[in-house]
Amino acid sequence: MNITRILLVAGLILWSASGCQGAPTDQPPKRSDDGKTPETTMTKNDKPAMPPLNDEEKRVILHKGTERAFTGKYWNHFAEGVYICRNCGAELYTSKSKFRSECGWPSFDDEIPGAVKRQADADGRRTEILCAACGGHLGHVFEGERMTPRNTRHCVNSISIVFMPPGQKSQTQPASQPAKTEQAIFAGGCFWGVEHHLEHTPGVRKAESGYTGGTTRNPTYREVCTGKTGHAEAVRVTYDPTQVSYEQLARLFFETHDPTTANRQGPDVGTQYRSAVFYATPEQKATAEKLIALLKAKGYKVVTQLQPAGEFYVAEDYHQDYLDKHPDRPSCHVRVERFDTPATDQ
Numbered sequence: 001m002n003i004t005r006i007l008l009v010a011g012l013i014l015w016s017a018s019g020c021q022g023a024p025t026d027q028p029p030k031r032s033d034d035g036k037t038p039e040t041t042m043t044k045n046d047k048p049a050m051p052p053l054n055d056e057e058k059r060v061i062l063h064k065g066t067e068r069a070f071t072g073k074y075w076n077h078f079a080e081g082v083y084i085c086r087n088c089g090a091e092l093y094t095s096k097s098k099f100r101s102e103c104g105w106p107s108f109d110d111e112i113p114g115a116v117k118r119q120a121d122a123d124g125r126r127t128e129i130l131c132a133a134c135g136g137h138l139g140h141v142f143e144g145e146r147m148t149p150r151n152t153r154h155c156v157n158s159i160s161i162v163f164m165p166p167g168q169k170s171q172t173q174p175a176s177q178p179a180k181t182e183q184a185i186f187a188g189g190c191f192w193g194v195e196h197h198l199e200h201t202p203g204v205r206k207a208e209s210g211y212t213g214g215t216t217r218n219p220t221y222r223e224v225c226t227g228k229t230g231h232a233e234a235v236r237v238t239y240d241p242t243q244v245s246y247e248q249l250a251r252l253f254f255e256t257h258d259p260t261t262a263n264r265q266g267p268d269v270g271t272q273y274r275s276a277v278f279y280a281t282p283e284q285k286a287t288a289e290k291l292i293a294l295l296k297a298k299g300y301k302v303v304t305q306l307q308p309a310g311e312f313y314v315a316e317d318y319h320q321d322y323l324d325k326h327p328d329r330p331s332c333h334v335r336v337e338r339f340d341t342p343a344t345d346q
């Protein structure tokens with residue numbers, strides 16, 4: 001690990017350590033008198049009326065949260081256009097000031113004049129940036145890094161902004177249509193811990209604990225525990241592929257269980273605790289094969305099985321969100337960094 005990388009990782013840790021610091025002005029989209037949100041009307045100051053924020057958008061924009069690096073829509077997006085505030089529609093940045101910083105978030109070296117407000121972050125070290133029009137949290141600004149001649153980096157959460165191609169300033173209705181989702185199934189030992197890590201990943205709509213890969217129908221936990229049904233404890237993830245990629249989820253899976261122990265994770269022994277990827281498409285299979293090859297090249301003796309996805313049986317209710325319901329229970333699934341390079345498929 002060279003010094004640049006150490007600094008970058010330290011920066012990421014500091015960044016992600018910034019917590020909720022109280023809500024700024026909560027400005028819901030303007031409503032008409034009958035209480036309904038207008039469709040695509042323009043507000044008086046020529047801003048598009050934005051649709052209501054979803055929970056993840058509220059977490060970042062209103063409660064000063066941070067999306068995970070390399071998970072947003074725009075960190076690797078360089079089309080020509082304008083980026084507007086997701087909360088109020090104000091124009092914030094143009095693509096001309098966007099540059100590649102490789103930090104995992106959209107980076108701009110200049111704002112549209114007057115569009116961005118700066119204030120000392122509650123952490124006492126950084127400078128927070130907010131939409132000057134509505135106070136929505138955008139991210140932080142850093143100076144003196146010498147990344148561009150302007151020597152400034154606005155590090156912005158993708159989720160706080162919406163890209164508008166030229167000529168489409170008033171037409172886009174981001175997040176108003178339900179996003180198309182995809183599914184992935186992973187087995188990595190006790191499903192409580194696997195589900196916990198996947199469920200708390202931005203872009204993941206749902207992670208369910210269940211059973212798959214066996215020979216009986218509608219198995220119960222007791223039956224699966226005997227090891228005689230052939231099922232693995234597994235997690236089915238429903239995710240928005242525009243927010244998080246299959247590769248990112250698969251990497252998380254390989255880093256949150258031990259893919260080198262056959263039919264065993266820690267104290268849990270038996271075929272139901274095997275490491276397996278149940279792929280739904282040839283692309284998912286190819287991605288899993290690629291990651292296994294990367295790990296093998298690094299010396300890991302990976303035993304993870306690749307199997308086509310079959311019937312998935314959702315486990316009993318008390319297994320769902322188990323670690324959220326029992327925060328006192330330690331998880332045996334701890335993330336260990338095993339890949340040095342970020343995902344390349346977004």
Ligand SMILES: [Zn+2]
Nearest residue numbers: 085088131134
């Ligand atoms: Zn705004």
